Amino acid sequence: MLTKGLPFYTILLPNLLKFNAMFFQQIINGLTVGGVYALIALGYTLVYGILELINFAHGEIYMIGAYLGIIFLGIFTAAGLTEYSLLLSLVLTFIMSTLVCSAYGFTVEKLAYKPLRNAPRLNPLISAIGVSIFLQNYVMLTQGATDKVFPHVIPVTIIEFSNVTMTTLQLFIIIVSLLLMAGLHLFIMKTKTGKAMRAVAQDKIMASLLGINIDRIISVTFIIGSGLAAVAGLMVAMYYGLVNYSIGYLVGIKAFTAAVLGGIGSVPGAMIGGLVLGLIESLGAGYLSSEYKDAYAFIILIIILLVKPTGLLGKSEGPRP
Amino acid sequence: MKKLIFMFWCALLTLPFMGIRGAAYLFFGIAVSYGFYVALANMFGKIKKPDLPVNMKLLSTALIIFSFALPFLVRDYYTDVAILVCIYILLALGVNIVIGFTGLLHLGFAAFYGIGAYSNALLTTALGLDFWSALILTLILSSLAGFLLAFPSLRLRGDYLAIVTLGFGEIIRLVLNNWDSVTRGPNGISNIPSPVILGFEISSLKYYYYLVLLFMLSAAFIVKRVQRSRTGRAWLAIREDETAAEAMGINTRKYKFMALTFGAFWAGLAGALFASKMHFVSPESFTFMESVFVVCMIILGGLGSVPGVIFGSLILVLLPELLRDFQLYRMLALGAGLVLMMIFRPDGLIRSRQ
Amino acid sequence: MILEVRELTKAFGGLKAIEEVNFKVRQGSIVSIIGPNGAGKTTLFNCLTGILPSTKGRILFEGKEITYWKPHAITAKGIARTFQNIRIFAAMTVLENVMIGQHSRSKEGLFTAVMGTTTFRKEEETIKSKAFEYLEFAGISGYADVLADNLPYGCQKRLEIARALATEPRLLLLDEPAAGMNPQETLELMELIRRIRGWGKTVIIIEHDMKVVMGISDWIIVLDHGVKIAEGTPNEIQNNPDVIEAYLGKEEVF
Ligand SMILES: Nc1ncnc2c1ncn2[C@@H]1O[C@H](COP(=O)(O)OP(=O)(O)O)[C@@H](O)[C@H]1O
Numbered sequence: 001m002l003t004k005g006l007p008f009y010t011i012l013l014p015n016l017l018k019f020n021a022m023f024f025q026q027i028i029n030g031l032t033v034g035g036v037y038a039l040i041a042l043g044y045t046l047v048y049g050i051l052e053l054i055n056f057a058h059g060e061i062y063m064i065g066a067y068l069g070i071i072f073l074g075i076f077t078a079a080g081l082t083e084y085s086l087l088l089s090l091v092l093t094f095i096m097s098t099l100v101c102s103a104y105g106f107t108v109e110k111l112a113y114k115p116l117r118n119a120p121r122l123n124p125l126i127s128a129i130g131v132s133i134f135l136q137n138y139v140m141l142t143q144g145a146t147d148k149v150f151p152h153v154i155p156v157t158i159i160e161f162s163n164v165t166m167t168t169l170q171l172f173i174i175i176v177s178l179l180l181m182a183g184l185h186l187f188i189m190k191t192k193t194g195k196a197m198r199a200v201a202q203d204k205i206m207a208s209l210l211g212i213n214i215d216r217i218i219s220v221t222f223i224i225g226s227g228l229a230a231v232a233g234l235m236v237a238m239y240y241g242l243v244n245y246s247i248g249y250l251v252g253i254k255a256f257t258a259a260v261l262g263g264i265g266s267v268p269g270a271m272i273g274g275l276v277l278g279l280i281e282s283l284g285a286g287y288l289s290s291e292y293k294d295a296y297a298f299i300i301l302i303i304i305l306l307v308k309p310t311g312l313l314g315k316s317e318g319p320r321p
Numbered sequence: 322m323k324k325l326i327f328m329f330w331c332a333l334l335t336l337p338f339m340g341i342r343g344a345a346y347l348f349f350g351i352a353v354s355y356g357f358y359v360a361l362a363n364m365f366g367k368i369k370k371p372d373l374p375v376n377m378k379l380l381s382t383a384l385i386i387f388s389f390a391l392p393f394l395v396r397d398y399y400t401d402v403a404i405l406v407c408i409y410i411l412l413a414l415g416v417n418i419v420i421g422f423t424g425l426l427h428l429g430f431a432a433f434y435g436i437g438a439y440s441n442a443l444l445t446t447a448l449g450l451d452f453w454s455a456l457i458l459t460l461i462l463s464s465l466a467g468f469l470l471a472f473p474s475l476r477l478r479g480d481y482l483a484i485v486t487l488g489f490g491e492i493i494r495l496v497l498n499n500w501d502s503v504t505r506g507p508n509g510i511s512n513i514p515s516p517v518i519l520g521f522e523i524s525s526l527k528y529y530y531y532l533v534l535l536f537m538l539s540a541a542f543i544v545k546r547v548q549r550s551r552t553g554r555a556w557l558a559i560r561e562d563e564t565a566a567e568a569m570g571i572n573t574r575k576y577k578f579m580a581l582t583f584g585a586f587w588a589g590l591a592g593a594l595f596a597s598k599m600h601f602v603s604p605e606s607f608t609f610m611e612s613v614f615v616v617c618m619i620i621l622g623g624l625g626s627v628p629g630v631i632f633g634s635l636i637l638v639l640l641p642e643l644l645r646d647f648q649l650y651r652m653l654a655l656g657a658g659l660v661l662m663m664i665f666r667p668d669g670l671i672r673s674r675q
Numbered sequence: 676m677i678l679e680v681r682e683l684t685k686a687f688g689g690l691k692a693i694e695e696v697n698f699k700v701r702q703g704s705i706v707s708i709i710g711p712n713g714a715g716k717t718t719l720f721n722c723l724t725g726i727l728p729s730t731k732g733r734i735l736f737e738g739k740e741i742t743y744w745k746p747h748a749i750t751a752k753g754i755a756r757t758f759q760n761i762r763i764f765a766a767m768t769v770l771e772n773v774m775i776g777q778h779s780r781s782k783e784g785l786f787t788a789v790m791g792t793t794t795f796r797k798e799e800e801t802i803k804s805k806a807f808e809y810l811e812f813a814g815i816s817g818y819a820d821v822l823a824d825n826l827p828y829g830c831q832k833r834l835e836i837a838r839a840l841a842t843e844p845r846l847l848l849l850d851e852p853a854a855g856m857n858p859q860e861t862l863e864l865m866e867l868i869r870r871i872r873g874w875g876k877t878v879i880i881i882e883h884d885m886k887v888v889m890g891i892s893d894w895i896i897v898l899d900h901g902v903k904i905a906e907g908t909p910n911e912i913q914n915n916p917d918v919i920e921a922y923l924g925k926e927e928v929f
Pocket residue numbers: 687692710711712713714715716717718719
C-alpha cells in the first residue's frame with residue numbers, strides 16, 4: 001500500500017532501518033514454531049512412508065499431548081512435587097505425557113487403521129478423519145470447550161542482544177526439537193528397528209520375506225510419531241500458555257504441509273520442511289499480512305503439490321501421479 | 322479375555338482425561354454393552370445387511386406425497402428442520418456427483434456452498450438485486466468457481482486431491498473471514514431478503530419449505546437422469562478405473578471438469594437457498610467440518626446412489642435434532658460412526674445398486 | 676499398411692523398456708508379439724495407445740501420425756485394446772461396461788440428458804442395442820445384467836474384448852488374452868479372434884501360448900530386452916536361431 005504523493009523512498013527508508021531487528025526477531029520466532037512443526041511433520045512422514053496413509057488424526061494426537069502436559073503438571077503440582085523440585089516435576093511431566101500419548105497413537109492404529117489395511121485407499125483416510133473428529137470431541141467433552149491455561153511455574157528469562165529478544169523457552173524449544181530430530185535420525189540409521197522401518201518403507205513384501213514383523217514395525221512407527229507429537233504439544237502449551245481442544249486441526253495441516261514441502265516419506269525432508277514453513281510463516285506475518293498467516297501453509301501446500309509433488313528432498317517417485 | 326484386556330487398556334488411556342471414576346464407568350459401560358451385543362448376536366444369528374425388498378417406486382411416491390403434506394402435519398419447528406434437510410440434500414447431491422460418481426475425494430465443498438451463500442447475500446443486499454436475478458448470477462458464479470478450482474486439482478489423485486481441495490476450502494473461508502470491506506468479516510452479512518414470486522414475498526416457513534422442496538426434488542430428478550446417461554456412465558467409469566476409462570475413449574479431464582462444475586452448481590444453489598432462509602450468512606457456516614459432515618451423509622447412504630444421498634442427509638440432520646439431549650455427543654458419535662462405517666460397512670447402509 | 680512404427684523408444688529413467696523398434700502391420704492381418712517376460716511387449720501397447728508417452732520415434736496409424744496423442748483421441752481414431760491384468764469396471768453391470776465402449780461413437784451431452792430429448796433417447800437405445808450385439812458376439816449376452824465383478828474369470832476376459840470392440844476399432848490390441856484359460860476356452864478364444872478378423876479388423880496380440888500364436892498369426896514379431904530380434908511368418912520364426920536362443924532356458928515353448 002503506497003501512500004499517494006510521497007516519494008516512495010521516504011516510506012522505504014525508515015522501514016529499512018527497522019528491517020534488521022525485525023528480520024532477526026521473525027527468524028527466531030519462525031525457528032521456534034518451525035521446530036514444533038518439524039516434530040509433528042515427522043509423525044506424518046514416518047506413517048506415510050510405511051502405510052501410504054495421511055494420518056489425519058495426527059494433529060489431534062499433538063493436541064492430546066498438550067492436554068496431557070497440563071494434566072500431569074497439574075497432578076504433580078497438586079502432589080507438591082513441583083514445589084519440591086521444578087526440574088523433576090517437568091521431566092516427569094514430559095515422560096508421562098510422551099508415554100500416554102504414544103499409547104494413544106498405538107491404540108488408534110490398532111482400532112481404526114489396522115482393520116483397513118487392505119481396503120481401498122480412501123477408506124483409511126476417511127477413517128482417520130473420523131478419528132480426528134472423535135478425539136477432538138472427546139477432549140472437548142471431558143476437559144471442557146474453554147481454553148486451558150498452562151500452570152505458570154516456569155520462570156521466563158529474556159535474552160536480549162541489540163534489538164532482538166529471545167526467551168529461554170524459545171531457546172529450549174529450538175534445542176529440544178533439534179536434539180529429538182538428531183536422535184530420531186540416529187535411531188533410524190543405526191538401530192536394528194530403525195533399519196527394519198526403512199526396509200518396510202521400501203518394500204513391504206520383501207521386508208516380510210526377510211522375517212521382519214510388519215505389524216510390530218507399524219506399531220513402533222505410530223509410537224514414535226505420537227511421542228514426538230506429544231513433546232511438540234507440551235512445548236507449544238508452555239510457549240503460548242493456552243491450550244484448546246481445537247488446536248490440533250490447523251497445526252496438523254501445517255505440519256502435514258511441512259512434510260509435503262520437504263518431500264513426504266523423507267525424514268530429513270520433514271525436519272527441513274518444518275523449519276522452512278515456520279520461517280515463511282513468521283516472515284510472511286511480519287512483512288506481508290498477519291491476517292492471512294494461516295493461509296500461507298495452504299498456499300504453499302497447493303503450489304508444492306502441483307509444481308513439485310516430490311517436495312524438496314522427496315524420493316523420486318513421490319506421490320502417485 | 323483378550324477383548325477384556327483391550328477394553329481395560331482403552332479405559333486406562335482415558336484416565337488422565339476422565340479421572341478414575343469416569344474411566345471405571347467407561348470400562349464397565351463398554352464391557353456390559355459388548356456383553357449385550359454378543360448375547361444378542363448369538364440370539365439372532367449373524368446380523369445381515371438389509372437388502373431393502375421394498376418397491377422403491379412405491380416408497381418414493383409415498384415419501385413425496387408425505388413431504389408435500391408435511392407442513393400441515395407437524396409443528397413449525399419441524400418444517401424448519403425439513404427446510405434444512407432439503408438444503409443439505411441439495412448440497413449432498415452436488416458432492417455426490419464429485420465423490421460418489423466420479424470418485425474424486427473432494428474435501429472443500431463447503432467453499433462452493435459458501436460462495437453460493439455469499440454471492441446471493443451480496444447481490445441482494447449490496448447490489449439490491451431481486452432473489453431470482455441474484456440466483457441466476459449465483460449459479461453461474463459457483464459453477465465457474467467449480468470449473469476454475471478444477472484446473473489445479475486434476476493433476477492429483479486420491480488422498481493428495483483430498484488435501485489440496487481441503488486447502489482450497491480453507492483459503493476461501495479465510496478470504497470470507499478477512500476481506501472485511503466486502504464480506505464484513507466474521508460479523509457476516511445480515512438482512513438478506515426473502516424471495517419474491519409475482520409480487521408475493523415468500524417469507525412464511527410453509528411457503529419457503531415448498532420452494533426448497535421443489536428445488537430439491539427437481540435436483541434429485543435431474544441428477545438421477547444424468548447418472549443414467551452417457552455422461553453419468555463416463556463419470557462412473559473414471560471412478561472405477563481411470564486408465565481403462567481413458568482407453569475406452571473417455572476424455573477424463575473433460576469429464577472431471579464437468580463433474581466439479583456440475584457439483585459446484587448444486588452446492589451454489591444450496592448456499593443461495595440457505596442464505597435467503599437464514600437472512601444471514603457468516604464464515605462460520607462454511608468450515609471444513611461442514612464439508613466433512615456432507616461427506617458423511619453420502620457415505621452413510623452409500624456412495625453414488627441418489628436415494629442413498631437423500632437417506633443419509635435425512636438421518637444426519639434429523640438425528641441430532643430429535644436427540645436434542647444428546648447434542649453434545651453428536652460430533653463424537655459422528656467421528657466414531659465414520660470409523661465404524663469404514664470398517665464394517667464401507668458401501669453405506671443401503672445398497673447403491675438396484 | 677494400417678500401422679507403422681518407426682524407431683520407437685520408451686525409457687523409464689535409465690531403463691529402456693523398448694528401444695528403436697520398427698515394424699509395419701498389414702491391414703486385415705493377425706500379428707503376434709512374443710518375447711520373454713519383461714521384454715517390453717505391454718509397454719509397446721501402452722505407447723501405441725497413448726497410455727504412456729513415447730520417449731522417441733513415430734507411430735503412424737492409417738498414414739496419420741498419432742505419436743503424442745491422448746489415449747481417448749487414439750481410441751476415437753480407431754485403436755482399442757484389452758489389458759494384461761483384467762481392468763473391467765467392477766461395480767457396473769456387464770452391459771454398462773460395454774456401453775462405455777460406445778462412448779466415443781456417441782455424442783449426447785449433459786443438457787439433452789436432463790431434458791430427455793428424443794435424440795437423447797434414440798441414442799441411448801442405439802448404444803444399448805449395439806452393446807448387446809457385442810455381448811452376443813463375445814458369447815456372454817446371458818450375463819448382461821450381472822455385476823461385472825461377479826463374472827467368472829474367462830467371461831471377464833471376453834467382456835474386456837467385447838468392451839474394446841464396442842469402441843468400433845479398426846485395429847484391436849489384445850494383451851495376453853489366453854492367459855489363465857483352459858484348453859477349451861483357448862480354442863474358443865482363437866475362434867473369436869478369427870471372427871474379429873473376419874469383420875475386416877486388424878488384430879495384434881501379445882501371447883505366450885505358442886499353440887495360439889502359431890495357429891492364428893499371419894506374422895510374428897519377437898521382442899527381447901526391448902529390442903526387436905526377429906520378425907516373420909510362423910514358419911520362419913520357428914526355425915530362427917536367434918529366437919530359439921532368446922527363449923532357451925527361459926520357457927519351454929518349442
Ligand atoms: N510404468 C513403468 N515404470 C517403470 N518401469 C516399467 C513400467 N512399465 C514397465 N516397466 C518395465 O519395463 C520392462 C518391460 O515391461 P513390460 O512391458 O510389462 O514387459 P512384458 O509385457 O513384455 O512382460 C520391465 O522391466 C518393467 O519393469
